Amino acid sequence: MGVTASASPTPEIPAAIQNWFDARGWRVRRHQTEMLAKARSGRDALLVADTGAGKTLAGFLPTLCDFAPTDGEALPEDGLHTLYVSPLKALAHDVKRNLLTPIEEIGLPIRVETRSGDTSSDRKKRQRSKPPHVLLTTPESLSLLLSYPESLELFRTCKRVVIDEVHAFATGKRGDLLALALARLQKLAPDMQRVALSATLANPLSFQEWLSPQVPDSTGEIRSADLVLGEKGAEPDLQILLPVEERVPWGGHAGRWAVDQLYEAIGKNRTTLVFTNTRFLAEFIFQCLWDVNEDNLPIGVHHGSLSKEARRKVEDAMAAGELRALVCTASLDLGIDWGDIDLVVQMGAPKGSSRLLQRIGRAGHRLDTASQAVLVPGNRFEFLEAMAAKDAVDEGQRDGEDFRAGGLDVLAQHVMACACAAPFHEDDLLAEIRSSVSYAWVDETVLARVLSFVENGGYALKAYDKFKRIVRDKQGVWRLAHPNQAQRHRMNAGIIVDSEMLQVRFKNGRSLGKVEERFAAQLSAGDTFFFAGMSLEVESVKDMDVIVRAAKKSATIPSYGGLRLPLTTHLAERVQEMLDDRAGWNRFPDDVREWLEVQDYRSRLPKPGELLVESFPHGDKHYSAYYTFEGWNANQSLGMLITRRMESLGLMPGGFVANDYTLAVWGLKPVEDPAPLLSPDILTHEFVDWVTESHLLRRAFREVAVISGLVERQHPGKRKTGKQVTFSTDLIYDVLKKYEPDHVLLEAAWADARARMTDVGRLADLLERSTSELVHVELDRVSPLAVPVMTMIGREAVPQGAVDDELLIEAESLVGEAMRIGPEDEARALEGN
Template sequence: MNAAEPLPPPDAERWMLSRGWQPFAFQREVWQAVAQGRSGLLHATTGAGKTYAVWLGMLQQLLARHPPGRHPEPLRAIWLTPMRALASDTTRAIAAPLQALAPAWTLGQRTGDTPSAERARQDRRFPTVLVTTPESLSLMLSREKAREELASVAYVVIDEWHELLGSKRGVQAQLALARLWRLNPGLVAWGLSATLGNLEEAMQVLAHPGEALGAPPPALVRGRIEKNLVIDTLIPPDPGKYSWAGHLGARMQQPVVEEIERSGPTLLFTNVRSQAEIWYQLLLQARPQWAGEIALHHGSMDRATREWVEQGLKAGSLRAVVATSSLDLGVDFLPVERVLQVGSAKGVARMMQRAGRSGHAPGRSSRITLVPTNTLEIIEAAAARDAAQAGRVEERCAPDKPLDVLVQHIVTVALGGGFEADALYAEVRGAWSYRKLTRAEFAWAMAFCERGGESLTAYPDYHRIARDEAGLWRVPDRGIARRHRLGIGTIVSDAAMQVKYLSGGSLGSMEEGFIARLRPGDCFFFAGRLLEFVRVREMVAYVKKAAKLRGTVPTWQGSKMALSAELGQAVLAMMQRAARGDYSEPELAAARPWLETQARLSAIPTPGTLLVETFRSREGHHAYLYPFAGRHVHLGLASLLAWRLARDTPNTFSLSVNDYGFELVSADPIDLAPILSGEAFATEDLLHDVLASLNATEMAQRRFREIARVAGLVTLGYPGQPRSARQLQASSSLFFEVFRKWDPGNLLLAQAQAEVLSQELELSRLRTALQRLRRRKPRHQELRHPSPMSLPLMVERFREKLSTEQLSQRLDRILRDMERDTG
């Protein structure tokens, strides 16, 4: 070959060129970094080609080090994914170049959906490349020969890193990575993401175990591919002057149906499963002839049904699918042309993630249309578009040393061949979330695993690890080992019941709490069907097709998302434009009657002002504040202010919160002076005041149930012998009380309180909100009638006390009185 001639492209790149694809610059950048042995984070637009950027780079290096022969290679690469549906899609994507370039190498998938026969085959010999989840990887670490089986792993990819980063599942992945890096110090790990605000920190979290062992500095690659993102709003025909949560929901039925008719295959996203069930029925009511052309998809449905829906989307045979976050992530549905989002996505990142499900290929436009269910969501839609175009995306931060996950990991590693305490401590500190773990905290976790801490020493079931003759810590009891393997993972939800037809056939699973409220003969919608409840037997709810035409919709716990801080500030900025008379955005023009009514009766909130409304009714004295900080922060704020106000002037308050503000109601007049002066927003003694203002013990006890489950104190039972939610709650409550009484220094109790503050009340965001409120200029408005901003908060409070019919009558009277008096 002449020296002037270019070198032939590597095998992996040749495969890409053979498909008619030209590598992007960012893909070549990743290939180069992988060739240098560097880990890193790839942040690129959805559908830009992230999968092949990292996989072809890693495959090329594997081919160079281990030229393909006739025999399969041991396990060389692990691809971690947060969702089982995404695992199947990823397996198909990475199979094509593997079959072309190394046909003797094997590819496998190991998730909760993997059949037992395939698991048994993998147990005899792992494939060369394995696509799995954090839970399944932890299970692999618990195998007796884990060291020998996993020491050959040279590459790890964590897909949708932003989805795992801020959760305990992400911490579980960190610990698994730290373990794999110890087994092979030359390991290279890459994370993939499309929607992250804090890229540098996200990269450090991923690469920290390697850096602790002297690995090369990680690489941050930004895939800047020009991709048109269209964000628009389906404007309601008549938003009106007043609106509240869900007020416009069913009214949008016909506009949504018409949009689907005009589009190709469409994904209709909702935020919660109950809303997905409702919208599936709304579409069928409007177009009965679409039966068989539209489908429903959420995590509680039977696996076979979900897979049928996913295949229908890929094949383009479905007109529309109503889905929740079960289809949020990077599953490749090329035929999908349009995404509709019912209600607010509550965050810029989530909206962009869902938009990326349409036009999922380089060069194609992604389009998401926001379908508001109240007037404020119309304004929020314009704000979300502005924030996305400006790149103001939410940050994700890793949890700080959750000890329940550490306790679980210690037992896992003890099962996986045993460990020396000093070596494991150094290894665990390699994980970012535990980089500040003290020796005393690790010693406490070890003692808790060894003998159950100070209060469970007398119970052998909690003596989970012991030192053997060689000085290694192992699990000495087979029963404990089996129980631990069944409980590995950090996903904790209410106990679920299988839902089956009397005649046979599974529909999925539902929370036990909903089933417990049903009586034989009650009808409900589930998995898109109207069902009649028959009976419960052995934790299975048996149903039959209902003859009635009406039914209720199941509710699921923990389903309300909170408005992100970034989106809240964007909404305030959009409202400031309206306050200045700028209604140029189509959404602001549509919301103009609502905004002008708010301005006439009160004032429009802006970033520089704090609107405080007061109102007198037969219920008492009302005060409304609008920080736009999200419902979790507002719960903490409302409780804190009520406590501080009552401390100075004795009073009793009831509270109501939504994403935009909160309401304080009392029988006695409310002293507004501390609010208007800013004194009530002081951050001094914040932790003390927050704990005093809430039933913190009750909240911590509820949170402790999840911690007890992850730490292995309570189990979900055995296959065929599940434990009920009542049993789990009773068990965890008993541990909580025992620890409080006999082991008050138990660090899991402290963790429960810390998680209440950081996750349920978002203490750091609460502090930021207080600081921001002190800087705003207060604007007090006395109301003669509820304002458009205050009415939704009244509705939130009414809903807890009134039936749907009573609520409707009450609102009709309020609106009639307002229209009569204001003209």
């Protein structure tokens, strides 16, 4: 629970609970007492405290106290008392396991249950009629529960909602859904208190405003939640792993070079948690570790595509101390309380200081114990990023995503959920929606557009009966068009729209998890692949199943689509500052320092705020390297736009590759002046044309169409394949684009395409900066700084990690060319370049 030794009486806490603390030699932390005081004064509160500080107990302490009354106070009435919302199903189950310990040992009359997609339908039904006192759930499951008529009575008794790890989802669409759910809950239980917990927030005030309802208090003022800061914990012990004899790699992202050192570290610790940034890398690193596992150490793998049974088995084994190491993804980023973890390893770049700190905190999980962690950079730029992240953690600097206006597709889903629960008046719903800061911007016109869409699909689609979901009667009350619409909504509601997945299972029915349809489409009987920590042979691919059996060996690993973890602006700026701080290079390994020194001698290093572009020939092509430091998503978008403009200017582009730091574009003619390729009007001309013509807008439309309920993936006894969903959404997209271009879903799709799929905000800032901070250097050959991105050419379609060895071999030829210093370089240096 995160409390540690020392005892001091705390009068505010009932004797039974105080005695439980005392029996363990624990004391109640200051922030835990403050959270109890906020609850007793009826205040909403945001707690920001280090990992291991007892945040979860601080959130639940008022509930425990309510059920341990003193001086003859009555117990709370039967029914739902506290709602706990978690971003992860695994976190909810872990919290239940840890919450039951004090409840049972103190003897409190509290029933605790979980509710998620893994919960049986029988239990879900029983929970609606006989709810537990404490319900642990996710935003999606909460929204579905609110869609039942019973919810009007079910949540009437709710006194408190506790939102854990709020930073992980509040700024995205899952946060939009939860914000709307909170607004509805507040209407059903007006006195309900809101509590949020987090270890890593860069902007607490924004989260305080998001947490509290946007309605005037008794003084007419709209107040945000109170902020409670936790006691300071021990500083983490964070190290960066370097090759023992080899150099820091030029290219690659998997960190495969460190497997032997990693295995040695696993052998020296009781339990090690190894984080990767993708599901592919989790399987890949697990396989690499297993190849060197001469001592047969128990090592597991955990990620979101594994079956519930596989995940739960690994989680239970970790809780029982049966594993020496677990390779995982963000599926275990949050809150899992495994106090015996000695070491956390981050494979590859951390991408943000907050994310890194969250993962580091899984080690030790005690406030007064320093977390032990190791960063394993995949290449030289990732080494710089690791150094920047370490400095940020050491200095207590955090980063994170900003809030943006709530999505219209999520609002449409919520409107349908409200209609499933009970008929509603438009004005009442508008007031409820606007009480959330995410949707305070919605006015009568916006809501009318959304209601029209939910009613019949909109002007261009209203002739089709399949899109008629709600109707308005003569009294202006909205209700379901037909009772079966409620079942259809509950089968299809949700926010996470993954690529279509196929079950991987043995012939006896045992499921191992899911792979994407595009990967499964390449498989045939006899093929082998590595998944769930096992080598598997395909027996058949039928309908939505890949039937497999155990195989002796396999090298192929499923990869998964989706956006990569974004490099935060905060870390990007720190990396650029490190490049400019030559005095600070003495902290770097000799080979990294030499890399930067030769770059500085042969060309230049980009200064903070500066956009450096290098042009050079290589082979029979002409290359330009743009050092943007804006992240892979923004660089991919910029590559698309630059090649389009190069085509129009007759520069005969050939292609591009990108990483988080650099974009390399090549063609048959040299770029003598990059400024015209980077003018800001590219976002109003090429950008609009590109997004409209490309798959981006169609993909965004597919997602908003599914989230809003326009296109259903699930029917009774049948589920559409990914191809069927894409076919349906493409047809509707073409109709709307032609006949109703201002449709609410096209607006939502554009918002997604701009903000999420292209990092257009960062792109716009970069192009604006290029008008005054562009520096163009023409070279006779590749520069040292360009080598990491140049090694990717021809490999960009291959899953990360699969070709690290080949990348390193290929880099050697580029390295010799880049690091050689000739007379022309000496002349350039003398000129001051």
